[in-house]
Amino acid sequence: MLGKIREWLRILVVLALLWPVLVQCTSNIRHYKFNVMMRNITRVCSTKPTVTVNGKFPGPTIYAREDDTLLIKVVNQVHYNLTVHWHGVKQIRTCWSDGPAYIAQCPIQPGKSYVYNFTVTEQRGTLFWHAHILWLRATVHGAIVILPTLDLPYPFSKPQKEVVIILGEWWKSDVEAVIDEATQSGLPPNISDAHTINGLPGPVSTCLSQERFNFLVEPGKKYLLRIINAALNEELFFKIAGHNLTVVEVDAAYVKPFETETILTAPGQTTNVILSANHKSGRYLMVTSPYMDSPLILVNNKTATATLQYIGTNVSSTTFTVPPHRNATSIARKFMDSLRSLNSKKYPAKVPMKIDHSLLFIISLGLNPCASCYKGFRIVAAINNVTFVMPSVSLLNAHFNNRSGAFTDDFPGFPQYAFDYTGIPPENLRTMEGTKLYRLEYNSSVQLILQDTGLLSPENHPMHLHGFNFFVVGRGKGNFNPKVDPKNFNLVDPVERNTINAPSGGWVAIRFRANNPGVWFLHCHLEVHTTWGLKMAFVVDNGNGPNESLLPPPNDLPKC
Ligand SMILES: *[C@@H]1O[C@H](CO)[C@@H](O)[C@H](O)[C@H]1NC(C)=O
Ligand SMILES: *[C@@H]1O[C@H](CO)[C@@H](O)[C@H](O)[C@H]1NC(C)=O
Ligand SMILES: *[C@@H]1O[C@H](CO)[C@@H](O)[C@H](O)[C@H]1NC(C)=O
Ligand SMILES: *[C@@H]1O[C@H](CO)[C@@H](O)[C@H](O)[C@H]1NC(C)=O
Ligand SMILES: *[C@@H]1O[C@H](CO)[C@@H](O)[C@H](O)[C@H]1NC(C)=O
Ligand SMILES: *[C@@H]1O[C@H](CO)[C@@H](O)[C@H](O)[C@H]1NC(C)=O
Ligand SMILES: *[C@@H]1O[C@H](CO)[C@@H](O)[C@H](O)[C@H]1NC(C)=O
Ligand SMILES: *[C@@H]1O[C@H](CO)[C@@H](O)[C@H](O)[C@H]1NC(C)=O
Ligand SMILES: *[C@@H]1O[C@H](CO)[C@@H](O)[C@H](O)[C@H]1NC(C)=O
Ligand SMILES: *[C@@H]1O[C@H](CO)[C@@H](O)[C@H](O)[C@H]1NC(C)=O
Ligand SMILES: *[C@@H]1O[C@H](CO)[C@@H](O)[C@H](O)[C@H]1NC(C)=O
Ligand SMILES: CC(=O)N[C@H]1CO[C@H](CO)[C@@H](O)[C@@H]1O
Ligand SMILES: [Cu+2]
Numbered sequence: 154m155l156g157k158i159r160e161w162l163r164i165l166v167v168l169a170l171l172w173p174v175l176v177q178c179t180s181n182i183r184h185y186k187f188n189v190m191m192r193n194i195t196r197v198c199s200t201k202p203t204v205t206v207n208g209k210f211p212g213p214t215i216y217a218r219e220d221d222t223l224l225i226k227v228v229n230q231v232h233y234n235l236t237v238h239w240h241g242v243k244q245i246r247t248c249w250s251d252g253p254a255y256i257a258q259c260p261i262q263p264g265k266s267y268v269y270n271f272t273v274t275e276q277r278g279t280l281f282w283h284a285h286i287l288w289l290r291a292t293v294h295g296a297i298v299i300l301p302t303l304d305l306p307y308p309f310s311k312p313q314k315e316v317v318i319i320l321g322e323w324w325k326s327d328v329e330a331v332i333d334e335a336t337q338s339g340l341p342p343n344i345s346d347a348h349t350i351n352g353l354p355g356p357v358s359t360c361l362s363q364e365r366f367n368f369l370v371e372p373g374k375k376y377l378l379r380i381i382n383a384a385l386n387e388e389l390f391f392k393i394a395g396h397n398l399t400v401v402e403v404d405a406a407y408v409k410p411f412e413t414e415t416i417l418t419a420p421g422q423t424t425n426v427i428l429s430a431n432h433k434s435g436r437y438l439m440v441t442s443p444y445m446d447s448p449l450i451l452v453n454n455k456t457a458t459a460t461l462q463y464i465g466t467n468v469s470s471t472t473f474t475v476p477p478h479r480n481a482t483s484i485a486r487k488f489m490d491s492l493r494s495l496n497s498k499k500y501p502a503k504v505p506m507k508i509d510h511s512l513l514f515i516i517s518l519g520l521n522p523c524a525s526c527y528k529g530f531r532i533v534a535a536i537n538n539v540t541f542v543m544p545s546v547s548l549l550n551a552h553f554n555n556r557s558g559a560f561t562d563d564f565p566g567f568p569q570y571a572f573d574y575t576g577i578p579p580e581n582l583r584t585m586e587g588t589k590l591y592r593l594e595y596n597s598s599v600q601l602i603l604q605d606t607g608l609l610s611p612e613n614h615p616m617h618l619h620g621f622n623f624f625v626v627g628r629g630k631g632n633f634n635p636k637v638d639p640k641n642f643n644l645v646d647p648v649e650r651n652t653i654n655a656p657s658g659g660w661v662a663i664r665f666r667a668n669n670p671g672v673w674f675l676h677c678h679l680e681v682h683t684t685w686g687l688k689m690a691f692v693v694d695n696g697n698g699p700n701e702s703l704l705p706p707p708n709d710l711p712k713c
Contacts, residue, residue, distance in 0.1 A: 183217055185225040189235055189293065198347045198360035199325040203292045204231050204284075210352050211319045211383065212282075212295030219277045219302045225269045227261060233329070234260035237269065238285035239297065240421060241404055241651045244620055246704050247271045248549055248671025251619055254286035256674045256690055257549045259713035267711055276622070277301040278405035279379035279423040281319070288328040288680055294319070294383040299405060308495060309401050309410060312427055315377035316368055320391065320418070320441050321349040322384040322453065325359070332684060339523050339531030341451070342681055348384065348441055348457035355458030366459035368439070370430040377401075378426045382418040385680040387443040387452055388613060388654075390484070391416050393461055394437040394474035398426035400491070404650035406622060407495040415477055417444055417488045419615035421652035421678035434466035442476040444485050447612045447657050454479055489628070492648040504624045504644045505598035505664045512566045512591070513602045513633065515574055516616075516655050516677070516687065518609035519584040532609070533685050534677070535584040537565045540686035542588050546713050549672040552692055553703060564589035564689055574606040575631050575658045582608060589689065593667040595696030600626075600664050602633045603655035611658040614682060620673035620693075622649045623665035633660040652678055670695045670703045 187206045194203040194210050206212035217223055229235045238252030250271040251257040261267045277299045284293035296317040301307060322345040324331055335342035347354040355365035370376060378398070382389055392398075392415040401410050402425035410427075418424050439459040445452045456476055462468060477484045494502040514536045521540070523531035533540045544551075544559050551559035572579060593599065601623075603616055624647040629638055642662065655661050676688035695702035 181221045183221055183223050185213070185215060185223065187225060187227045187237065188230055189227060190230045196362055196364055197349060197352055198323045198354050198357070198362055200361070201325070201327065204233065204289055206293055206295065210292050211321065212293065214296040214298060214317055215282060216298050216300070217273050218300045220272065220274055222272045223269070226266055227269065228266040229261045229263055232263050233289060234262055234286055235284060235289065236260050236286045237282055237293070239269065239271065239280070239282050241276070241280035241423070242271060242273060242297070243276060243622070243669060244271050245274060245669050246702065248620065248673070248703060249706050249710060251671070252285045253619065253674045255544050255547060256672055257547065259547045259711040260286055261711050265711060267709055268707070270707060273299050276405040278402040278407070279381065279425050280405050281381045281383060281423060283383060288332045288385065290383070290680070291322065291324065291328045291385050296379060296381055298379065305499060308407055308497065308500070309427065310375070312375040312377040314374065315379060318378055318380045319351055320380065320382050320384055320389050321352065322387060323347045323349050323354065336684070337525070339526030341532065344451055344453040345385070346453065347455055348389070348453065350439060350441060350457050350459040353459070357455050357457070359455070368459065368461050369464050370461060371464050372430055372433050374430050376428045376430065378428055380416065380418060380424045380426065382420050382422050384420050386420065388417065388419045388445065388615065389441045390444055390476045390481070391418065391441045392474060392476060393428065393439045394472040395432060396428055396437060396461070398428055400424060400426050403492060403648065404622065404652065406649040407500055408648060409493045409495055409646070411491045413488060413491065415484055415488065417485045419652060419654055419678065421615055421617045422650070430463065432463060434463045436460050436462040436466070436468040436471045438471050438474050440474060440476045443479050444481065446480045446482045447610055449610045450612060452479065494646045494649050496646040502624065502646055502649060504626065504647060505666050506644065507598060508600045508664070509597040510566065510593060510599045512599065513568065513604060515568045515604045515606050516614050517606040518685070520582040521584060533584055534682045534687035536687060536689050537568050538584050539564065539589055539689065540584045540586045541688040542586050544588050548590070548690060550706070552672050553706065560588045560590050562590045562592040562692060564591040566591065573632065574604050575611065576607065578607040590672070590692045591689065593691050593693045595670060595694055595701055596666060596668045598664065598666050600662065602660055602662050604633055604660040605655045605657055607658070613657045614655045614687065615652050615678040616655055616675065617652040617678045618665070618673065618675050620669045620671060621665045621667070622651055623663040624649050625653050625661060626664055627662040628656060628659065630659040633662070638662070667691065667693045669693060670701065
C-alpha cells in the first residue's frame, strides 16, 4: 500500500516538474491570475506598502508560445483604479485587451476583475506588461516571454539557459503621492531614489537594503538575457564587466546580431542579448545608470548594480566596471545605429513603400496658466501643440458605439505653423488642449516624423505606439528636411520596434501599416511626460468583413 502511494507520489512529482514543458507542447490557451494587492516591500530600498501583482516585485513572468491565446484574469484588490497593458503585443482585433485607461477601456475598479483575452501572433521574443493608469506601473510590471513556434527555432544558436533582467526605478515615497504633489504645484515630480536590477538596487547610499541580484553561470555556456527597461522616467545604459553582449532581438523582433559592450534601453524597450560565459571563474559587476543628454533635466544618476558569478568559484573580489557618463551620446548613437532588422526569408522586413498618410508630429514642452500652481503656470507637454486631455469614458467604447462627444478626429497631421523647431524657440509657450484623434483607414500606410523641439528644453522622448510595430527608417539632427532626408532612409532592413526615441534636438522617421482596427495610443514612455499630456491616439477603422474588424467587447469589460 505504502509502496503504491510512493509510486503515485513519484509520478505526481515528475508530472509537476514536467508540467511547464507539457503545457508548452500541448496547449495553446494559457491561464494566468493576477491578484493586484498591497504588500509591504522590504528588500528593495525602503519599507513601504506597495501595489504588486501576487505580492511580487517585479511581478510574475508570463510565458507564451507564438500563436498562443492568453487569458489573464486581473483581480483588483487595491484602493486604486487599475488597468494592465501588454506592452508591444499587437492585439490584432482585440483592442479591448490593450489596457490603457480611458483609451481602450474603463478602469477595473476596486473589488472588480477583468479577463484580458488575446492571441500572440507574428511576434516572438521579450515584451513586458505593466499597469497603464496613474503611476502604478512603477511597481506593477513583469516580463512577457514569447517563445518561437516549434517549427521555427531561434535564428541564432540556442542558448543553454535564459534569464529575465528587469531594470526599474524606485521611490522611497509612494509614487502616487509624488505625482499628485507635482500635479498640484505644476512643477516636475521628485526624481527617484534608486534604480533596480530585478527589484534590487545593490549598495546605494540612500537605501536601507544593499542587496543585489546575483546571476550564477557555468563556464563555457551561453545565456539569453531578456533585458527590460521598466523604469518610469529614465533611459538606461546597461553593461557587464568583462563580457560583451551580442544583441539578437529588440521589442520582440529579431535583429542582425552585433556585439557591444554597452546597451541602451529606453522605458518601454526590451533587448535580448546573448552572453557567453567565456571566463573560467570570478564575479563580475552588472551596472545600469541613466542616459540623459539634456543638461537642464534632473535625473537620478545613481548606478544600480548586480553580479554575474561563475558557479564553483570562491569569490573574494568582484571585477569592477562603471557605466558610461549620463551624457555619453556617442555610445548611445553607436548602439542605435547598429540596430538592423534581420530581414531574412523567414522574417522579412515589410516596410511600407507607398505612403498614404505622411505626418509630422512636433514634440514640445510648454507652460499653461494654472491659478493654484507655483508662479501661476503648470508644465505641460504637447504633440503638434495639442496637450491631450484624458477623457472620463473609454474612447474605444465611444468609437465602437459611434458615440460622439468623447473625442474629435481632427488631430493635426502637421504643426499649425512651421518654425525652426530645434533653433531658438518661440516665446509663447502655451499649448491648446483637447482630446483629438487621427483617423486612419484600414490597411493604410503611415510615415510619421517625430520631431523634437527646443521649447523649454530639448530632450529625448521614447515614443511608444500601441497595436503596431513600426520600422525606424531614418534619424537625424536638427529639423527634418522633407526634400533631402528621405533620400537617406533605410527601406531595406530598418529596425522594427514599438518604442523609439525622438532624439534630443533631432527627429526620427517611422513607418507602419494600419492593419489593426481600434483606438491606438501613441505617447511618450517617460511617464512624467505622459502625465503632462504628451500623448494622442490613432483611430483605425474596420476593413472589409469580420477578419478585418474589431471584435465585439467582452461581457466583463469594465464600465465607467
Ligand atoms: C508596512 O510598513 C509600514 C511602514 O512603512 C508599517 O507602518 C505597517 O505596519 C506595515 N504593514 C504590515 C502589514 O506589515
Ligand atoms: C476570448 O476571445 C475569443 C474571441 O477572440 C472568444 O471566442 C473566447 O470565448 C474568449 N474567451 C473568454 C474566456 O472570454
Ligand atoms: C519631494 O521632495 C521634496 C524635497 O526633497 C520633499 O520635501 C517632499 O516631501 C518630496 N515629496 C514626496 C511626495 O516624497
Ligand atoms: C568587446 O568588444 C569590443 C569591440 O566592440 C572590443 O574592443 C573588446 O575587446 C571586447 N571585449 C571583450 C571582453 O570581449
Ligand atoms: C550625480 O549627480 C550629482 C549632482 O549633480 C553629482 O555630484 C554626482 O557626481 C553624480 N554622480 C554620478 C555617478 O554621476
Ligand atoms: C574562500 O576564500 C576565503 C578567503 O579568500 C577563505 O577564507 C575561505 O575559507 C574560502 N572558502 C572556501 C569554501 O574555499
Ligand atoms: C558630459 O558632462 C561632463 C560633466 O558634466 C562634461 O565635462 C562633458 O563635456 C559632457 N560631454 C558632452 C559630450 O556633452
Ligand atoms: C457604427 O457605424 C457603422 C458604420 O456606419 C456601422 O456599421 C456600425 O454598425 C455602427 N455600430 C454601432 C454599435 O452602432
Ligand atoms: C499653440 O497654441 C496656443 C494656443 O492656441 C498658441 O497661443 C500658440 O502660439 C501655439 N504654439 C505653437 C507653437 O503652435
Ligand atoms: C494591405 O496593403 C498591402 C499593400 O498595398 C497589400 O499587399 C495587402 O494585401 C493589404 N492587406 C489587406 C488585408 O488588405
Ligand atoms: C475610478 O474609475 C471610475 C470610472 O471611471 C471613476 O468614476 C472613479 O472616480 C475612479 N476612482 C478614482 C479614485 O479615481
Ligand atoms: C487581415 C486579413 O487576413 N484579411 C483577409 C480577410 O479576408 C479576406 C477575404 O477572405 C482576405 O482577402 C483578406 O486578406
Ligand atoms: Cu518624453
